[in-house]
Amino acid sequence: MxxxxxxxxxxxxxxxxxxxxxxxxxGRAPRTDPPxxxxxxxxxxxxxxxxxxDALDAGAL
Numbered sequence: 001m002x003x004x005x006x007x008x009x010x011x012x013x014x015x016x017x018x019x020x021x022x023x024x025x026x027g028r029a030p031r032t033d034p035p036x037x038x039x040x041x042x043x044x045x046x047x048x049x050x051x052x053x054d055a056l057d058a059g060a061l
Contacts, residue, residue, distance in 0.1 A: 005013070007024045014022050048056075 010024045014020060014024070
């Protein structure tokens with residue numbers, strides 16, 4: 001993940017802004033679980049046209 005700083009960088013930043021008494025937050029281990037795949041788009045069912053319904057009623061299909 002980009003944009004995270006490690007404990008040393010955080011300590012330096014705190015010292016630079018005059019917050020040398022603040023404690024550095026504990027680090028986080030990188031995530032090891034695999035990323036969740038994106039859902040596969042499914043086809044949208046279509047409704048039969050009135051002509052197709054008439055053909056079904058007439059027994060043509």
